[in-house]
Amino acid sequence: MSSSDQRKRIRKSPAARRAEIVDAAATVALTEGLESITLRRIGEELDVRPGLISHYFPSAEDLVAEAFGSAASAELDTLLPAERPDGSPTQHLARFFAHATGAAYDDISRLWINARHLSRYRAVLRDRVAEQEAAWRGRLEGLIREGVERKEFRTDDPYVTTIQILVVLDGLGAHANTDTSNRPEAVTRMAITTAERELGLTNGTLTRPSAHP
Numbered sequence: 001m002s003s004s005d006q007r008k009r010i011r012k013s014p015a016a017r018r019a020e021i022v023d024a025a026a027t028v029a030l031t032e033g034l035e036s037i038t039l040r041r042i043g044e045e046l047d048v049r050p051g052l053i054s055h056y057f058p059s060a061e062d063l064v065a066e067a068f069g070s071a072a073s074a075e076l077d078t079l080l081p082a083e084r085p086d087g088s089p090t091q092h093l094a095r096f097f098a099h100a101t102g103a104a105y106d107d108i109s110r111l112w113i114n115a116r117h118l119s120r121y122r123a124v125l126r127d128r129v130a131e132q133e134a135a136w137r138g139r140l141e142g143l144i145r146e147g148v149e150r151k152e153f154r155t156d157d158p159y160v161t162t163i164q165i166l167v168v169l170d171g172l173g174a175h176a177n178t179d180t181s182n183r184p185e186a187v188t189r190m191a192i193t194t195a196e197r198e199l200g201l202t203n204g205t206l207t208r209p210s211a212h213p
Contacts, residue, residue, distance in 0.1 A: 014056075017056065018056045023070070024042050024045045026068075026071040029064075029068060030071055033110075034125075037060065037063055042063065065124045065125045068115045068125060068128055069132060072132040075108045076135060080136075084143075088147075089146045092143055094207065097195070100191075101169070106173075112170070144158040153201070164194055165191060
């Protein structure tokens with residue numbers, strides 16, 4: 001490491017340095033798994049000493065939880081933005097399924113599998129998993145409630161419908177580590193079919209080209 005590189009790193013604010021560490025850890029989490037996150041591994045990723053990482057995260061467990069939270073939050077903001085652009089609830093829900101049911105979603109599905117398994121033994125991570133689950137439920141339920149208010153959706157209980165949709169998505173995502181190339185289309189569409197049925201939408205509403213914003 002050159003002295004000029006060292007000076008550049010020293011100039012970073014604590015907030016910027018911490019964000020850099022979390023971003024690197026989130027990338028490792030998605031590509032290698034949460035077990036690969038150690039102070040030494042992230043130090044190597046950023047070409048800094050492990051001691052610098054421990055200054056911001058004295059416990060690797062805290063960094064693991066932060067990395068998962070960062071990756072899961074980023075995916076949620078991509079799939080269901082808090083501030084949605086123009087478009088109807090039906091269009092935004094169709095967009096959500098278009099991105100959450102394809103191969104591009106496999107990496108985050110694997111991360112959720114990984115996090116839920118490790119959270120049995122790691123209390124900090126367990127709390128972060130619960131926090132992210134609540135965030136996903138809240139964001140999707142908010143979209144469904146908006147659709148009900150605008151009379152695009154029909155459901156007696158938006159919260160229950162939200163849980164039903166997420167449970168099916170989780171069930172399909174649980175196979176992200178196995179070959180699903182021969183999965184029947186009816187299974188691939190199961191989350192969409194569930195949403196259409198529970199929201200009073202006709203079959204195919206959420207997969208029509210016109211449904212996307």
